Amino acid sequence: MIRVGVIGVGTVGTSVVKILEENSDIIEARAGSKIIVKTGAVRSLEKARGLSIPLTTDPYDIVNDPEIDIVVELMGGAEAPYAVVKQALQNGKAVVTANKAMLAYHRYELQDFAGDLPFEFEASVAGGIPIINALRDGLSANHIESIVGIMNGTCNYMLSKMMHEGVAFDAILKEAQALGYAEADPTFDIGGFDAAHKLLILASIAYGIDAKPEDILIEGIEAVTQDDIYFAKEFGYALKLLAIAKRDGDEVELRVHAALIDANEMIAKIDGVMNGISVVGDKVGETLYYGPGAGGDATASAVIANIIDIARSGRKSRPMLGFDRPLEHGLRLKAKEAIRSKYYLRLKVVDEPGVLAQISKIFGEHTISIAAMLQNSIDSRYANLLFSTHTAHERDIQKVLLELEGLHFVAAKPVMIRIV
Amino acid sequence: MIRVGVIGVGTVGTSVVKILEENSDIIEARAGSKIIVKTGAVRSLEKARGLSIPLTTDPYDIVNDPEIDIVVELMGGAEAPYAVVKQALQNGKAVVTANKAMLAYHRYELQDFAGDLPFEFEASVAGGIPIINALRDGLSANHIESIVGIMNGTCNYMLSKMMHEGVAFDAILKEAQALGYAEADPTFDIGGFDAAHKLLILASIAYGIDAKPEDILIEGIEAVTQDDIYFAKEFGYALKLLAIAKRDGDEVELRVHAALIDANEMIAKIDGVMNGISVVGDKVGETLYYGPGAGGDATASAVIANIIDIARSGRKSRPMLGFDRPLEHGLRLKAKEAIRSKYYLRLKVVDEPGVLAQISKIFGEHTISIAAMLQNSIDSRYANLLFSTHTAHERDIQKVLLELEGLHFVAAKPVMIRIV
Numbered sequence: 001m002i003r004v005g006v007i008g009v010g011t012v013g014t015s016v017v018k019i020l021e022e023n024s025d026i027i028e029a030r031a032g033s034k035i036i037v038k039t040g041a042v043r044s045l046e047k048a049r050g051l052s053i054p055l056t057t058d059p060y061d062i063v064n065d066p067e068i069d070i071v072v073e074l075m076g077g078a079e080a081p082y083a084v085v086k087q088a089l090q091n092g093k094a095v096v097t098a099n100k101a102m103l104a105y106h107r108y109e110l111q112d113f114a115g116d117l118p119f120e121f122e123a124s125v126a127g128g129i130p131i132i133n134a135l136r137d138g139l140s141a142n143h144i145e146s147i148v149g150i151m152n153g154t155c156n157y158m159l160s161k162m163m164h165e166g167v168a169f170d171a172i173l174k175e176a177q178a179l180g181y182a183e184a185d186p187t188f189d190i191g192g193f194d195a196a197h198k199l200l201i202l203a204s205i206a207y208g209i210d211a212k213p214e215d216i217l218i219e220g221i222e223a224v225t226q227d228d229i230y231f232a233k234e235f236g237y238a239l240k241l242l243a244i245a246k247r248d249g250d251e252v253e254l255r256v257h258a259a260l261i262d263a264n265e266m267i268a269k270i271d272g273v274m275n276g277i278s279v280v281g282d283k284v285g286e287t288l289y290y291g292p293g294a295g296g297d298a299t300a301s302a303v304i305a306n307i308i309d310i311a312r313s314g315r316k317s318r319p320m321l322g323f324d325r326p327l328e329h330g331l332r333l334k335a336k337e338a339i340r341s342k343y344y345l346r347l348k349v350v351d352e353p354g355v356l357a358q359i360s361k362i363f364g365e366h367t368i369s370i371a372a373m374l375q376n377s378i379d380s381r382y383a384n385l386l387f388s389t390h391t392a393h394e395r396d397i398q399k400v401l402l403e404l405e406g407l408h409f410v411a412a413k414p415v416m417i418r419i420v
Numbered sequence: 421m422i423r424v425g426v427i428g429v430g431t432v433g434t435s436v437v438k439i440l441e442e443n444s445d446i447i448e449a450r451a452g453s454k455i456i457v458k459t460g461a462v463r464s465l466e467k468a469r470g471l472s473i474p475l476t477t478d479p480y481d482i483v484n485d486p487e488i489d490i491v492v493e494l495m496g497g498a499e500a501p502y503a504v505v506k507q508a509l510q511n512g513k514a515v516v517t518a519n520k521a522m523l524a525y526h527r528y529e530l531q532d533f534a535g536d537l538p539f540e541f542e543a544s545v546a547g548g549i550p551i552i553n554a555l556r557d558g559l560s561a562n563h564i565e566s567i568v569g570i571m572n573g574t575c576n577y578m579l580s581k582m583m584h585e586g587v588a589f590d591a592i593l594k595e596a597q598a599l600g601y602a603e604a605d606p607t608f609d610i611g612g613f614d615a616a617h618k619l620l621i622l623a624s625i626a627y628g629i630d631a632k633p634e635d636i637l638i639e640g641i642e643a644v645t646q647d648d649i650y651f652a653k654e655f656g657y658a659l660k661l662l663a664i665a666k667r668d669g670d671e672v673e674l675r676v677h678a679a680l681i682d683a684n685e686m687i688a689k690i691d692g693v694m695n696g697i698s699v700v701g702d703k704v705g706e707t708l709y710y711g712p713g714a715g716g717d718a719t720a721s722a723v724i725a726n727i728i729d730i731a732r733s734g735r736k737s738r739p740m741l742g743f744d745r746p747l748e749h750g751l752r753l754k755a756k757e758a759i760r761s762k763y764y765l766r767l768k769v770v771d772e773p774g775v776l777a778q779i780s781k782i783f784g785e786h787t788i789s790i791a792a793m794l795q796n797s798i799d800s801r802y803a804n805l806l807f808s809t810h811t812a813h814e815r816d817i818q819k820v821l822l823e824l825e826g827l828h829f830v831a832a833k834p835v836m837i838r839i840v
Contacts, residue, residue, distance in 0.1 A: 129707055323446075
């Protein structure tokens with residue numbers, strides 16, 4: 001029998017406890033032994049949610065319980081769970097976590113700390129999709145060329161609605177909040193931070209790159225309007241929040257931002273709250289993984305898969321991130337300014353003669369060439385100019401944006417979306 | 421150091437040998453030790469393909485070599501490799517195979533035979549897509565409700581071309597053969613047998629169901645014409661060769677056939693030689709896996725992932741199919757005749773009065789109701805009648821087909837495609 005302690009019995013934790021009971025037949029057959037939840041830790045005992053497991057309010061009751069084999073950490077936050085999990089490892093316990101924030105900051109220390117002890121984290125990226133499993137174990141023969149993921153269901157839900165139903169950003173945000181797809185403070189999701197945490201975890205497995213959220217380019221979808229959707233439709237693009245890891249020689253780009261992407265790509269076809277991740281390996285080519293990125297049961301499915309794996313394989317495990325010596329020598333994070341991309345720009349301008357000439361001159365001075373332009377009249381006074389460019393350097397487009405913002409006929413902060 | 425013997429150094433075997441060299445940096449970092457190919461076995465030494473590894477023509481030189489840790493079986497066929505692999509296990513070696521035919525017939529005996537020895541077979545289903553990994557390990561907390569897969573690239577290439585470019589079946593088959601996507605004798609692919617072997621392997625992991633190819637419904641795409649594509653387009657369907665495992669109470673349906681499927685489903689969007697598999701779990705919901713289903717390097721990517729996994733985890737392993745006691749009690753294969761589906765029928769008829777009335781009468785007598793009908797004139801004498809039905813029993817539709825074939829004005833064997 002394997003005894004589990006669940007720290008944090010919220011939505012996901014409750015699903016973990018329930019599914020371990022409801023599906024105990026197949027779980028026992030696959031794990032090779034019975035798995036029971038010995039204790040759950042909650043912040044307040046009133047939040048017991050009608051579960052029949054013994055509860056405590058002190059995570060260390062679980063961590064220090066000699067009868068518990070596997071500690072499941074579902075607390076949220078980064079520093080408090082880090083301390084708890086380290087103590088669990090010190091006590092020789094296997095750990096399963098869904099905590100992307102903790103891993104975004106502490107994954108390498110945790111890998112060192114875990115050593116031979118099983119440390120699994122499938123649920124930390126893309127909920128129910130077994131992407132860690134695929135990337136770490138299924139594609140292990142490959143140098144990874146790129147990872148392009150839709151890893152935030154809130155953003156994808158909102159952008160899909162904007163694209164297919166013409167709804168305005170603010171209206172759809174309210175709807176998403178009412179449906180429980182978006183938090184009261186939606187910044188973590190729509191600002192790209194949630195996707196960035198997940199990207200950093202995947203980038204470690206693929207490249208061994210050590211970076212923290214503050215080291216990489218993170219932008220959200222707050223500035224997207226129906227004007228941008230109009231441009232996307234005209235030119236055959238989908239509009240997505242993408243998390244991208246891309247190898248370029250000895251450098252790896254890591255970035256999260258709204259992106260226009262060819263509507264024929266498989267990843268562009270993923271709509272609604274669903275997540276999807278395209279991984280290109282040097283030998284396998286493109287593979288793609290699709291499924292629910294959130295939700296109690298879907299996330300618990302990943303947590304329990306890890307528990308079964310640990311029950312099955314015993315206490316000795318592969319290294320947490322899938323390697324135990326430098327993965328590739330000399331690989332380093334590319335500076336944000338050195339990223340190259342095609343760009344889309346939206347400029348609200350006063351509708352007067354000579355505007356386009358002055359704008360074109362600025363592009364030209366930074367050797368950025370315009371690929372396409374659309375003009376969208378707002379009223380008798382203002383118009384939106386929608387541009388796409390050929391491939392340019394991030395540092396050059398940023399200079400162009402600054403200069404454009406300073407022009408007297410530019411009536412609002414210019415909006416830029418990268419074209420992938 | 422881990423020593424591998426490769427039995428069968430054809431397209432995939434050559435890729436295995438080359439990738440183990442080319443990507444030795446990451447493979448060693450992930451495997452935790454160096455992996456080398458000690459010996460390769462070929463049918464004829466002239467087929468050495470310029471590889472620098474020692475070769476033999478006797479597979480048992482590898483199987484009986486005490487220095488070899490892992491036997492990679494890439495021979496093809498079912499019975500000869502079965503004998504070779506059993507001997508390897510008897511000698512205490514880990515086994516990696518890409519051989520779907522052997523597994524379609526002998527997977528349960530092999531699981532018993534392997535016991536605690538690692539026996540991996542990721543490459544046997546859907547080439548480079550880590551679907552075994554996902555289904556066996558990633559979704560292990562779930563009862564699987566359905567598996568719907570495009571698992572034959574030849575068929576998907578042909579049907580995609582017929583759909584998007586209007587090419588006739590015979591022309592596209594010739595083109596596929598010229599491109600190397602189809603064999604000189606294409607029966608194994610276009611008759612559905614290749615997909616059926618793969619389906620049986622997945623169904624064992626998902627349900628513990630023991631069935632052989634002859635036990636299940638297997639049909640191919642040979643009868644598909646542009647008439648069927650016309651109907652599909654009119655009603656918003658894609659046309660695919662699908663391999664389907666579906667749970668219905670205590671029964672599991674297993675079937676491979678051409679199918680019309682709602683064009684908005686993710687699986688319907690998979691075109692060309694690519695494979696894709698949708699898996700619905702009772703807890704996770706729908707997940708989908710997409711990628712290259714064939715090709716030397718893509719398949720070798722899966723073979724080497726298994727080698728790395730074995731090198732990493734040592735000699736004790738999870739059971740081959742992912743469970744070591746009955747997975748679900750009382751689950752059994754559903755009889756072919758008991759399958760229920762919606763159906764599409766194409767009838768070539770003499771264009772004369774009263775035809776539709778007689779046909780409708782036959783449908784009615786078997787309590788099958790028609791959902792839609794299209795008439796497509798062939799020439800002054802003949803027309804094609806294209807019907808879709810509401811849900812009906814397979815046994816009833818088969819009776820209808822027989823009766824329709826006997827009508828004097830029916831000018832060719834009726835064609836039936838299931839609607840999924």
